[in-house]
Amino acid sequence: MGTSLVSVTDAEYDAAVLESEKPVVVDFWAEWCGPCKQVTPILEELAAEHGDQITFLKLNIDENPATPASYNVISIPTIHLYRDGGLAKSIVGAKPRAALLRDIADHTGLRL
Template sequence: MASEKVLTFTDDNFEAAVLQSEIPVLVDFWATWCAPCKAIAPLIDGIAEEYEGKIKVGKVNVDESPGMPGKYGVRGIPTVILIKDGKVVDQVVGAVPKAQLEALIKKAL
């Protein structure tokens, strides 16, 4: 079950929730049918808990919100993108270990 700290981003709320955020935002592009997405879901939940107040953490379902993946060049999922001040800081593709996600986060803190 997803943590209540993990937000849901859509094509409709992405601008306000992510691009205009005053703190960095970790965005997980995923789909319900994606096994690697399910594999990293607990890591995303844990990061949301651990970094609460320092970063926002949220997910974009690529099937329900196809605009944002296209805009950010997402070709494979899961793709995790870190955005700070409305700009992409870095991204990783695939089911990566927690240490790699934390290294991504440290670039923006």
């Protein structure tokens, strides 16, 4: 069993994401975002199931505007998949669990 979805800030981003030895999934979200609320429970489940292989993080764009701006995040939810310190895939909008899991597996090396 893995871990949960952990919050990250602008100040922590580089160390937590770009310098991670594991693949990283980052959910850019906001409290007022309805579709974000649909995606969060899915990501929490995936973090619990696969957190030993992949780090799952969330970044509140209202509290941490610098990182989303630097990655041109203009719509939320946006989910970024990082591998070896680089952005491997950007997923914009809410997706069902199966589609998210497939995208994450395709770009992080997760074995399903």
